[in-house]
Amino acid sequence: MSDSAQEKTEEPTAQKLNKAREDGEVPRSIELPAAAIVIGVFLLLMLTGSWLVKRLSTVFAQGFVFDRQLIEKPLLLPAHFSEQLLAAFVLLLPIIAFTVAAALISSVMTGGFVFTFKAVMPKGSKIDPIGGMKRIFGTHAIVELCKAILKFILVAGVLWWSLLAHMDTLVLIGRMDLEPALSAAGYMIVESGLWVALSLAVIAMIDVPYQKYAFNKRMKMSMQEIKDEFKQMEGSPEVKAQIRRRQREMSNARMMERVKDADVVITNPEHFAVALEYDPTGEGAPIMVAKGSDHMAALIRAEATAHGIHIFEAAPLARAIYFTTEVEQQVPEDLYHAVAQVIAYVFSLEAASPMNPARPRPTVKVPSNMEFSPEGLRASAEKAAAV
Numbered sequence: 001m002s003d004s005a006q007e008k009t010e011e012p013t014a015q016k017l018n019k020a021r022e023d024g025e026v027p028r029s030i031e032l033p034a035a036a037i038v039i040g041v042f043l044l045l046m047l048t049g050s051w052l053v054k055r056l057s058t059v060f061a062q063g064f065v066f067d068r069q070l071i072e073k074p075l076l077l078p079a080h081f082s083e084q085l086l087a088a089f090v091l092l093l094p095i096i097a098f099t100v101a102a103a104l105i106s107s108v109m110t111g112g113f114v115f116t117f118k119a120v121m122p123k124g125s126k127i128d129p130i131g132g133m134k135r136i137f138g139t140h141a142i143v144e145l146c147k148a149i150l151k152f153i154l155v156a157g158v159l160w161w162s163l164l165a166h167m168d169t170l171v172l173i174g175r176m177d178l179e180p181a182l183s184a185a186g187y188m189i190v191e192s193g194l195w196v197a198l199s200l201a202v203i204a205m206i207d208v209p210y211q212k213y214a215f216n217k218r219m220k221m222s223m224q225e226i227k228d229e230f231k232q233m234e235g236s237p238e239v240k241a242q243i244r245r246r247q248r249e250m251s252n253a254r255m256m257e258r259v260k261d262a263d264v265v266i267t268n269p270e271h272f273a274v275a276l277e278y279d280p281t282g283e284g285a286p287i288m289v290a291k292g293s294d295h296m297a298a299l300i301r302a303e304a305t306a307h308g309i310h311i312f313e314a315a316p317l318a319r320a321i322y323f324t325t326e327v328e329q330q331v332p333e334d335l336y337h338a339v340a341q342v343i344a345y346v347f348s349l350e351a352a353s354p355m356n357p358a359r360p361r362p363t364v365k366v367p368s369n370m371e372f373s374p375e376g377l378r379a380s381a382e383k384a385a386a387v
Contacts, residue, residue, distance in 0.1 A: 012219035027215035036106035038197035258289035273297035
């Protein structure tokens with residue numbers, strides 16, 4: 001086989017993408033959740049930091065306030081400290097919940113939500129030393145190293161810039177009282193952390209498109225892989241049945257669209273229905289545009305009623321057309337006379353007026369060689385079998 005046939009230049013098929021998703025392999029960016037979590041947490045701290053610090057300080061101070069009962073019964077101290085820890089946890093719970101939500105939402109933004117155990121199952125390829133060397137010195141490792149270097153440069157640069165921007169405040173903190181000094185220091189820490197988080201967002205904006213590109217590149221297929229997949233799908237009975245079902249649905253949908261173009265629907269009256277179209281200006285015979293039995297026959301009758309198409313009950317003729325004619329074909333020559341009677345009657349109904357009454361309803365007969373049983377057997381064949 002030629003090398004060109006093995007080159008993975010074709011876009012991945014839906015089958016391969018679905019299989020990769022079942023295996024837990026989707027595009028993922030670890031930088032996006034990291035940036036989202038850090039940005040969200042520092043924004044919360046900037047908005048609620050002063051209130052949160054005061055409340056935590058109060059809880060911390062209350063933890064070291066002991067009444068007479070605690071002094072006399074030291075065994076109550078664990079319960080006392082547990083109450084303070086619970087109070088502190090309740091204060092921090094919104095930040096914890098926000099962090100978890102941000103991690104989950106940002107994680108599924110690139111590849112969607114996938115829950116599978118296949119990604120954590122042990123694989124022989126993971127302990128293969130040759131494969132491990134390829135992972136260490138491969139393209140992915142180089143890209144991760146570049147990202148780490150870029151991240152370090154950005155974070156270090158932002159921190160250095162933030163330090164220079166707050167140099168005057170840092171000098172003044174040593175001369176402040178304890179409470180304003182702590183407040184100023186906390187504000188600087190939160191603001192610096194927010195700028196660092198925004199620098200991580202820059203990394204994420206670069207990493208997300210790259211991860212999608214790298215995933216699509218890994219999923220690309222060669223022409224031979226596509227051919228093999230197609231052969232495998234074609235050989236599956238389930239796939240074949242699904243294709244046939246879809247083809248029937250599309251064929252039936254197109255056929256039902258043609259019912260509104262019919263001039264008459266001939267019925268059995270319940271088990272069979274055939275819709276005929278006839279162009280009086282043309283030279284051709286009537287064309288059957290739709291046919292069906294049982295449920296499909298009921299749908300054809302309902303569609304004809306909805307569009308004001310005449311329904312004519314003639315059981316032998318309906319069966320003869322149903323079993324001898326395919327959709328979009330002309331009726332057989334042996335049925336011309338019977339069909340002409342029906343169409344002439346329908347046209348007379350449409351043109352009827354007080355001065356021009358409609359024709360009487362004809363008694364339609366079909367030739368003996370066109371008589372069929374409801375099972376599709378010719379009457380002549382049944383008689384011969386009986387003899």
